[in-house]
Amino acid sequence: xxxxxxxxxxxxxxxxxxxxxxxxxxxxxxxxxxxxxxxxxxxxxxxxxxxxxxxxxxxxxxxxxxxxxxxxxxxxxxxxxxxxxxxxxxxxxxxxxxxxxxxxxxxxxxxxxxxxxxxxxxxxxxxxxxxxxxxxxxxxxxxxxxxxxxxxxxxxxxxxxxxxxxxxx
Numbered sequence: 188x189x190x191x192x193x194x195x196x197x198x199x200x201x202x203x204x205x206x207x208x209x210x211x212x213x214x215x216x217x218x219x220x221x222x223x224x225x226x227x228x229x230x231x232x233x234x235x236x237x238x239x240x241x242x243x244x245x246x247x248x249x250x251x252x253x254x255x256x257x258x259x260x261x262x263x264x265x266x267x268x269x270x271x272x273x274x275x276x277x278x279x280x281x282x283x284x285x286x287x288x289x290x291x292x293x294x295x296x297x298x299x300x301x302x303x304x305x306x307x308x309x310x311x312x313x314x315x316x317x318x319x320x321x322x323x324x325x326x327x328x329x330x331x332x333x334x335x336x337x338x339x340x341x342x343x344x345x346x347x348x349x350x351x352x353x354x355x356x
Contacts, residue, residue, distance in 0.1 A: 294347070297319070297345065310354055311354065312351065312352065312353060312354055313348060313350075313351060313352075314347060314348050315347040316344070316345070316347075317344075318343070318345070319343040319344075319345050
C-alpha cells in the first residue's frame with residue numbers, strides 16, 4: 188500500500204503525473220519511466236550502491252566488448268519518425284531506469300519529499316527534470332541508515348519520462 192494512499196482514495200486516476208488532456212479527453216498522459224543518474228560520476232561505486240538502495244533492486248552487470256559504444260542514441264517515439272527529443276543516453280542512465288511498481292513507489296516517495304523541499308523543477312514537452320540533493324535521504328526513513336553512502340555523492344539528477352506531447356499536459 189502506498190504511504191500517501193489516503194490522498195488518492197477518491198481519485199479515479201491514482202498516478203500523480205496523470206492530468207487530463209484538454210484537447211482530447213480520452214487521451215491521458217502517463218509516466219513511462221524514471222531515470223536516476225548520480226551528479227558525481229567519478230565515485231561510480233558509491234553512486235551505483237546509492238542508486239540500488241532507493242530502487243530496491245541491484246544493477247545487472249553486462250559484459251561488453253571493446254568495440255561497443257558507451258552509450259546509445261534514443262528518440263522518444265521511434266515509430267512516429269519525428270526527429271524531436273533525440274538525445275544520447277549512457278549505459279549507466281539506461282540501467283538506472285525505474286518502471287512498474289518500483290516507479291510508482293519511488294514517485295510517491297519523490298512527491299512527498301519534493302513537497303517539503305523547494306527544489307527547482309524543469310518541465311519540458313516529454314520529460315520532467317529535477318535535481319535530488321542529499322537532503323532527500325533525511326526525509327526518507329528507509330534511507331536514513333544509509334546516509335554515509337549518500338553523503339559521498341552529490342545527489343541525483345532525476346528525469347521522469349511521460350507520454351505528454353506538450354508542456355501543458
